[in-house]
Amino acid sequence: MDSGEQRRVTVLERCLGSLAAVSPAPPPLQEKVEASNFSERLQLNYCPTKHSEILRSLQPQEQPAFAAAREDEEAAVEIHWTPAFGRYLVAARDIAAGEVVFREAPLVVGPKAGAGATCLACLKALPGDTWEGCEHCGAPLCRPQCGGKGHNERECGLLALLGLKHEPQNTSRIRQLNALLAPLRVLLLMERTPAVKSIVDALQSHVEERRDLPIGRFVETHIVAVLRERLRLAFAAEEIRRVCGVCDTNSYQVSEGEGKVGRALFVAASLMNHSCTANTQHWYRDGIMSVRAVVDIPEGAPVTYAYTNVLWGTRARAAHLATAKLFTCGCERCGDPTELGSHISSVKCRECPQGLMLPPSVAGAPWQCRACGASVSAIAIDTLVRAGGAALGRLQPEDARSVAATLAHLTRILGDTHYVVVEVKHVLVRAIMATSLLDITQVDLERVLDLTSDLLRLADRLQPGLTKIRGLLLLERSRALAELLRRCNTGAEGDTAAHLEAKTCNIPGSATLLQNLTEDLAKCEAILLYDSRLSEVTEVKQRLETLQPVIKTKLLSKETKKINVTNKITGDSSRHVSIGGN
Incomplete structure (x- = not known):
């Protein structure tokens, strides 16, 4: 490691040492923790002579607080460096699944x-x-007195020079504003808090690689020129290019719910390497990112995060990584044409009923079916996938009937496992379950059970562990099952209980539907511990508690009747039957 790289690592270690890592209690029990502004903490804590500290993690059962790491507590992660991967986080000890890193x-x-x-x-x-x-600069606000902290007086004065005051609905200027706002805010933060400049300079920017690419030309025309010439910022052009590269390379998409979505620049999180089967995921709530292990992470293993949607096919992921992050992933999944047996990129064979056309190892080569040997040109497959993507783009996600029709059409063209079809399955689950439960037909509720079962099997292959997709699928599945059980309780659906028992209780070791549902809710609650939809898990659990006694009685009564009929035929004495639960 050369002296420049060593300096950057030292800066980042000091930055990590200024953060307190804790596991919050699950909302809504959590008291809101007021965190001081990160730049203010940097200003207070950053010092060139400060002893380097390693970021630590507290166990989930500990109380939430922004407390200093204890001296006797073992470090959770540390920074490593290699020529191949640069700077990245590594587990300094064994980290358990579910632990907030x-x-x-x-x-x-x-x-x-x-x-x-x-x-x-x-x-x-x-x-x-x-x-x-905004009444001063014309930039978008949801209401004049929004109360959000993002737009300040200094920024407002600069944005007034864009001319939005006179044409606030100008779409092209709004898009230009969104592209330059994150870099602008970083530059203003560097101006206000000089310590931040050392942190930003230590982050990866790919500024040289981007220079002659389309993104480099876009930055030059729409950000560098605008910030220097129209907003009259005194920052050097190269400084602006570097900040743009840092934002694009290291930012995360964040959401606070209620349609509030943006991108945010983090320091510690930016040090996590990519993996198509990552061992962490993050939750963003009340302005704080919580990075959590979704599987056990052994000491010495890289702490990783997926930079792409892991339910995209390999070529789609590779295209995103090459364009946005400027690297190529060489993981086991990316080298496997079946993608860990998921066949999420495979296309249905037209020649045989069960065959799948697998992506070739060489781009542009024909796709071949392993079942019958038939081959199709890469151009033909690309055309099919583009048509599927176009159909996905035209979906009206609030119209479940239309989404179901699109799913049926794309399944016939691409097959049941292709990632475009998988995305439409997701959309259909959300479309059905977005409706009031009272208005969903039994057929659609059972369709949700089938779709979520398919998607959960896929998640087990591609996103194992305590992952968001698994938690959200279990939640929708549990909501659908609880509603079907409620109808069974009211007698509205006849033999619903027995029907569901036969439909869902096919997992070895799981005795009954009620046991399955109780276990699913427990898993769901553990996964969504830091998620905004945790309250919905609690609602389903409460509904189940009121339904459980009656459903048990009905299932027991039905089973007892069957046994009595058998006894009359065989002459056997009656026996006790336990139907799930405790």
Whole structure:
């Protein structure tokens, strides 16, 4: 490691040492923790002579607080460096699944670069032309007194020079604003808090690699020129290019619910390497990111995060990584044409009923079915996938009937496992379950059970562990099952209980539907411990508690009747039957 790289590592270690990593209690029991502004903490804690500290993690059962790490507590992660991977986080000890590895406030938060009109103060998406611009600069706000902290006086004075005051609904200027806002906020933070400059300079920017690419030309025209010439910022052009690279390379998408989505720049989180089967995921709540282990992470293993949607196919993931992150992933999944047996990139064979056309190892080569040997040109397959993607883009996610029709059509074309079809399955589950439960038909509720079962099997292969997708799928499945059981309780659906028992109780070791549902809710609660939808898990558990005694009685009665009929035929004496639960 050369002296420049050693200096950057030292800066980042000091930055990590200024953070306190804790595991919050699950909301809504959690008291809101008031964290000081991250830049203020840097200003107070950053010192060139400060002894380097390692970020620590507290166990989930400990009380939430922004407390200093204890001297006797074993470090959770540390920074390593190699020529191949650069700087990255490694587990300094065994980290258990479910443990929060660290929590972190962002340096800056701003709208997504490609988003439409977004409130600069709170990041709420603004529909159509119904929003009002800031009375001083004309930039988008959800209301004049939003209360969000994103838009300040200094920023407002600069944005006034963009001319939005006179045409606040100008779509092209809004998109230009969203692209430059995160870099602008980083530059203003560096101006206000000089210690931040050392942190930003230590982060990866790919500034040289980006220079001659389309993104480099976009930055030059739409950000560097605008910030220097129209907003009259005194920062050097190269400094702005570097900050743009840091934002694009290291930012995370964050969401606070209620349509509030943006991108945020974190320091510790930016040090996690990518993996297509990552061992952490993050939750963002009340302005704090919690990074959590989704599987056990052994000491010495890299602490990883997926930079792409892991339910995309390999070529889609590779294209995103090459364009946005400027590297190629060489993991086991990326080298496996079946993608760990999921066949999420495979396309249905037209020649045989069960065959799948697998992606070739060489780009542009024909795709071949392993079942019958038939081959199809890469151009033909690309055309099919593009058509599927176009159909996905035209979906009306609130119209479950239309989504179901699209799913049936794309399944016939691409097969049941392709990632475009998988995404439509997700959309259909959300579309059905977005309706009031009372208005969903039994057929659609049972369709949700089938779809979530398929998607959960896929998640087991591609996103094992305590992952969000698993938690959210279990939640929708549990909501559907609880509603079907409620109808059984009221007698509205006849033999629903017995039907569901036969339909869902096929897992070895699980005795009954009620046991399955109780176990699913427990898993769901553990996974969504830091998620905004945790309250929905609690609601389903409460509904189940009121239904459980009656459902048990009905199932027991039905089983007893069957036994009595058998006894009359065989002459056997009656016996006790236990139907699930305790």
